[in-house]
Amino acid sequence: MGRLEDICQVAERLFSERGYHATSIRDIARKLHLQGGSLYAHISTKEDLLWEIVRRAAEQFLQAIEAVLRQESDPVARFRGAFRAHVAVIARNLPAATVYFHEWRQLSPQRREAVLQQRDLYEAMWREIVHGGIEQGVFRPVDVAMATRAVLSVANWFYQWYRPEGPRSAESIADELSELLLAGLVKEGQS
Amino acid sequence: MGRLEDICQVAERLFSERGYHATSIRDIARKLHLQGGSLYAHISTKEDLLWEIVRRAAEQFLQAIEAVLRQESDPVARFRGAFRAHVAVIARNLPAATVYFHEWRQLSPQRREAVLQQRDLYEAMWREIVHGGIEQGVFRPVDVAMATRAVLSVANWFYQWYRPEGPRSAESIADELSELLLAGLVKEGQS
Helix, strand or coil, X not given: CHHHHHHHHHHHHHHHHHCCCCCCHHHHHHHCCCCHHHHHHCCCCHHHHHHHHHHHHHHHHHHHHHHHHHHCCCHHHHHHHHHHHHHHHHXXXXXXXXXXXXXXXXXXXXXXHHHHHHHHHHHHHHHHHHHHHHHCCCECCCCHHHHHHHHHHXXXXXXXXXXXXXXXXXXXXXXXXXXXXXXXXXXXXXX | CHHHHHHHHHHHHHHHHHCCCCCCHHHXXXXXXXXXXXXXXXXXXXXXXXXXXHHHHHHHHHHHHHHHHHHCCCHHHHHHHHHHHXXXXXXXXXXXHHHHHHHHHHCCHHHHHXXXXXXXXXXXXXXXXXXXXXXXXXXXCCCHHHHHHHHHHHHHHHHHHCCCCCCCCHHHHHHHHHHHHHHHXXXXXXX
16 A cells, blocks of 8 residues: 555646646656556556545545534534635645646546535535524525535635645635635624 | 637647647647648647637736726726626636646746736736725725635636536626625625
């Protein structure tokens, strides 16, 4: 497994920098100082590698929000926690997040379908946070699907501009962004 | 010029679907039923083509917001107009927008620098809208840079999920998203 980790790390970087189609198994092997053929002891095809990266990223997003939903019941606390968790998944592995957002469409139809299902499940959990907030009278009666889309846009786009070497931690950026979004969601007089 | 338009249209589609590095001049020529060599009457390199697509997209974003800033002075009207204009640029040419967001980093350093400068200029106009709203006492005293980032995240991410064949017009989606964002920006009692 240690070796598969190394292969994924190199693949994430190359796929995110040059694109999936422009990266060959040989390019990945070269970075690992291996023969192209010896990679096939760990993976069968280049697409398996893309799948491994995308699948792991999708799972991390899901696990992160599930932990928050288990721990918190207050809508505002859930919102803050889930937003912070989403941003943390991206900040922890920026190349993998970039591959996830840019390259999942390059997977075979069956795997693409699996990604879409996981994404739907993830979005449903976010909609549940927004919907719960409205039900409890904490959030304004917004269109749940559209509001969730706006929130996830801000959370996702983070991968485009966040630089780990920048002056602010991902956590403090996440908290500031979620306060801005909550200002639009929380009913007047409730915050 | 007509021919360059055709070449750009095909290149936008292929670059957005498969990625810039994975698309050859020959692929583009084949879609146009031309010999690879005859494309060179119109462009010198594949990178020139990427530059043409990215440069046009950047200019469209700038022209769209400049027109709004000339016509409107009220902060809320400027916000709504600029948001709608941004979304319209993406909706009008989804493949070009995708190439702009995904592939600009593949340009040569000098051109990448030019893209960054145009993007900074564009963001500065958005910050001016937010800042003006605060100055006039219409918007809450938010962190201008972070609020602008949140707004542009929602505006940009639109390219990822918008489908022209969907039931709602880009304009009505834009208006709903900007109302959600304005709800977080406008001071209580001002809307």
